Amino acid sequence: MNDAPHDGPRTPNLEHITVLLREAVDLLAPRPGGVYLDGTVGGGGHAEEILKRSAPDGVLIGLDQDADAVARSRERLAGYGERAVIVQANFRDVTQVLTGLGIDALDGVLLDLGLSWFHLRDRSRGFSFQAEGPLDMRMNADSPTTAADLVNTLDRQELARIIFQYGEEKKAHAIAKAIERARGRGPITSTVQLAQIVSSVFPPYPPRRTNPATLTFQALRIAVNDEMEALREGLTAAVTVLRTGGRIAIISFHSLEDRIVKQAYVAHAKGCVCPPRLPVCRCEKKADLKILTRRPVMASEIEVTGNPASRSAKLRAAEKL
Numbered sequence: 668m669n670d671a672p673h674d675g676p677r678t679p680n681l682e683h684i685t686v687l688l689r690e691a692v693d694l695l696a697p698r699p700g701g702v703y704l705d706g707t708v709g710g711g712g713h714a715e716e717i718l719k720r721s722a723p724d725g726v727l728i729g730l731d732q733d734a735d736a737v738a739r740s741r742e743r744l745a746g747y748g749e750r751a752v753i754v755q756a757n758f759r760d761v762t763q764v765l766t767g768l769g770i771d772a773l774d775g776v777l778l779d780l781g782l783s784w785f786h787l788r789d790r791s792r793g794f795s796f797q798a799e800g801p802l803d804m805r806m807n808a809d810s811p812t813t814a815a816d817l818v819n820t821l822d823r824q825e826l827a828r829i830i831f832q833y834g835e836e837k838k839a840h841a842i843a844k845a846i847e848r849a850r851g852r853g854p855i856t857s858t859v860q861l862a863q864i865v866s867s868v869f870p871p872y873p874p875r876r877t878n879p880a881t882l883t884f885q886a887l888r889i890a891v892n893d894e895m896e897a898l899r900e901g902l903t904a905a906v907t908v909l910r911t912g913g914r915i916a917i918i919s920f921h922s923l924e925d926r927i928v929k930q931a932y933v934a935h936a937k938g939c940v941c942p943p944r945l946p947v948c949r950c951e952k953k954a955d956l957k958i959l960t961r962r963p964v965m966a967s968e969i970e971v972t973g974n975p976a977s978r979s980a981k982l983r984a985a986e987k988l
Contacts, residue, residue, distance in 0.1 A: 684974040685712025687918055687982050690964050691777060694916045694984035697721040701774035705729045706758030706901060709783050711740035717777070718747050728773075729753040730764060732807040736783065757807070759900040765908060772910040778917045780898065780924050781980065782888070794888065796862035796880040802855065804888045814887045818855050823847045833895070833923065834886030841868045842883055858884075885921070898924060902931050906956060909987040914959070916984040925963065925981045932958050932985050956985040 691713060697703055697720040705714040708729030718727050727750060731737050737755045744751035756764050758778060765771070786794045786806075793803030793814060802815035817829070823843045831839035842865050849855060849864045862880040869879040889895060905915055919925040935956035939948045963981035971978045 684977075685710070685716075686779065686781060686974065686977045686980045687964065687966055687970070688712060688716055691779070691916050691918060691982055691984075692716045692720060694959060694964070694982070695775045695777055695914050697725055697775060700724050702726045702770060702772070703728070703775040704758075704761065704773050704777070704905070706761060706776060706778045706905070707731060707780065708740045708753060709736050709779065710785065711743040713777055713779060714740060714751065715744060715747075717775075718744065718750055725750065727751050728764070728768065728770070730756045730758050730761065732757045733783075733786075734808065735785065735789075739785070757897055757901075759897040759904065761901060761904045762908060771908075772913070773905075773908050774910060774913045776905040776909060776913070776915045778898075778901070778905075778915075780894075780918060781920045781976070784976070790858075793858050794884070796858050796878060796884050799857055799859045802858055802861055804884075804891045806892045810892070812891060814861075814891050815854070815856055817887060817890060818846055818861060819850055829890045830883050830886045832886070833889040834882035835922070836882040836886065838868050889923075895923060895927065898927050899931070902928065906931075906935055906987065911987055913987045914984060915956075915987075916982060918980050918982045920979050920981075925983070928983050929963075932956060932983060936985065953988075955988050957988055959984040959986055 695703070695717065697717045699721055701721050703717050703721065703725065705717065705727060708714050708731045711729065714727050714729045718725065721727070729740050729751065731740065732755065734755055737753055741753045744753065752768065754764055782794065786792050790798040790800035793800045802813065802818060804814040818826070826846060827840045827843035830836045830842055836842065845864050845868050846855065855861055855864065862878070865880040865883045869875065909915060917928045919928055936954050936958050938952060938954045939950055940952050941948050941950045960983045963983050966977035966980050
């Protein structure tokens, strides 16, 4: 889902680069007749490649909680007819979606957890601190809670917890205190306003390589969209609906996501969890995944040069036993 502008061939109405396109789809290994899920369909880049490689009769189910992304991917994949089924839904709800479609198992699942370039470009969505916009950050515009709600209603301790836990920001308590002080003068409603409050906590020198507000914005976005819990639930559901030999490939963009993916794969790849002193297994746990990537697959230097957003991408894949 992580997209960025580029100067190469363009699809009408879309300007984006799909991160780790070849590597992710290679690991997914689509084949004719297979049924595949892109749980974060975004601009449709991965989805289209899966459809091409699973021709002539492979089916791609694309999910996205963002109505705009659903519209874009439907337009892009319209030429594939009934082979492309696009649904507005969070990938954590994959089981319910498949039941509604009458599908009981999948041959492959792909998740690209990156923030879409379309989100950053649209200042009305409030994801970017580089442009004036409402403090929103909702992936699904129908969700009840915005970033402004969190910033203006949570107490200082809870704000600090969110910023530290989801942003791994060392100055979380100082930032929460600055937010509390600022909202005492009036509500915090815009992206630039919040970015300035966060930046005030940091000394001007030496200059920083990244904007001081980067980690705070990341943390609030994760909290607004419940991203970590959605990933845990979606990953568990995806493994359950994979048929034997099916594969799951996940692209993450920061350490919190990558840690969840790595630990989940390891847990599913591990068999007996009984204490070593027990002579006979009593847990009866069987491994149900084989890890295909001992180390995460990273973007090549060529890809990073063309799309700097790919620098932090990590791809991990596994196969259902």
